[in-house]
Amino acid sequence: xxxxxxxxxxxxxxxFSSSSTTAHSVMQLNVEDGGNRKYIMVQLPELCDEDSExxxxxxxxxxxxxxxxxxxxxxxxxxxxxxxLENREKLDIGFKVFKLDSSNIKEWDTNTEDLQQTxxxxxxxxxxxxxxxxxxxxxxxxxxxDLNIPIEENKDFYSxxxxxxxxxxxxxxxxxxxxxxxxxxxxxxxxxxxFKTTVILRDNSFKNDVDKTNAIKKLExxxxxxxxxI
Numbered sequence: 001x002x003x004x005x006x007x008x009x010x011x012x013x014x015x016f017s018s019s020s021t022t023a024h025s026v027m028q029l030n031v032e033d034g035g036n037r038k039y040i041m042v043q044l045p046e047l048c049d050e051d052s053e054x055x056x057x058x059x060x061x062x063x064x065x066x067x068x069x070x071x072x073x074x075x076x077x078x079x080x081x082x083x084x085l086e087n088r089e090k091l092d093i094g095f096k097v098f099k100l101d102s103s104n105i106k107e108w109d110t111n112t113e114d115l116q117q118t119x120x121x122x123x124x125x126x127x128x129x130x131x132x133x134x135x136x137x138x139x140x141x142x143x144x145x146d147l148n149i150p151i152e153e154n155k156d157f158y159s160x161x162x163x164x165x166x167x168x169x170x171x172x173x174x175x176x177x178x179x180x181x182x183x184x185x186x187x188x189x190x191x192x193x194x195f196k197t198t199v200i201l202r203d204n205s206f207k208n209d210v211d212k213t214n215a216i217k218k219l220e221x222x223x224x225x226x227x228x229x230i
Contacts, residue, residue, distance in 0.1 A: 008035035017041035020066035023095070024073040031077050031087045041066060070095055096147065104130040104138050105230060125204055125230070132169045135230070136160075139167060139200060156180055163188045166199045173205040178215045182222045189223070196226070203229035 003012055003025060014022040026039040045061040048054045059065045074093025077083065106125050126135060136158060140147055145161065152159040156177040157168040166181050181199060188195045199219055206212040216227055 003029060003037070005029065005033065008033065008037065011038045011040065013040045013042070015042045017043045017066060018062060020069045020073075023066075023070045027070075027074055027077050027091065027093060031080075031083050031091050034084070034087045034090075041070075067097060098137070098147070104135045126202070135169055136167060139165070139230070154180070154184070157184075159184060163195070163197055166197055168200075168205070169202045170205055171202070172207075173201055173215065174211070175215075175218075178218050182218060182224075185222055185224055197224060198226035198228065199224055200228045200230060 003022075004010060008030075012022060012026055017023070020041050020043075023039045023041055026037050029035060030037055043063050043066060045063045047061050048059055048065070054065055059068065070093075074091075078088050078091060078093060080088070104127055106127055136151070137147065140149065140160070143165065145165075149161045156170055156173075157166055157180065159166055163184065166184060168177055168181065170177060185195075185197055188197065201215070203212075206215065219227055
């Protein structure tokens with residue numbers, strides 16, 4: 001793959017990234033000319049041959065090799081004293097890894113043979129093998145937000161995009177959590193009196209419908225009208 005050196009803010013997409021040679025090249029070029037190019041690597045998790053050195057070293061598929069290469073290449077470039085110090089210091093070698101998968105939210109399954117168990121299972125609507133970050137990034141995708149948008153993790157909620165989204169995925173959402181969200185929004189209003197936010201709450205985190213209704217009323221009292229649940 002050839003990279004256009006004249007465009008220092010390009011996004012380079014490699015649909016067959018293999019061991020992430022392209023990512024390595026992008027970081028190298030950025031540190032050489034002070035560019036701010038970004039890369040997107042796409043690769044099927046092809047399994048490594050069990051007799052290969054990569055497999056023996058603990059890399060089960062080619063994606064794992066690519067991730068490790070990006071890590072090592074970034075550190076090597078940052079420590080290369082033959083390259084401009086200023087460019088090395090500002091070089092961003094961080095990256096995020098996403099895997100294509102089904103939704104983190106369980107689908108309703110009307111199991112007529114055991115409806116009682118189906119109802120009990122539906123009370124926990126997030127799949128058991130998924131974590132809060134899995135759900136959070138699905139929310140970003142559904143809202144059409146950039147996956148590189150700033151995310152600030154607080155004790156009981158996430159503030160996304162400078163507060164444009166306030167998300168609590170706690171397994172228990174009580175008055176304390178709602179009060180913290182209200183306080184955060186008030187702080188945002190002090191900066192911009194016309195600031196608007198959307199609050200997203202985990203639906204089954206309330207003890208009962210009364211607690212959920214009271215939480216919504218509290219949020220509305222401080223001016224938050226966009227309230228969603230998952």
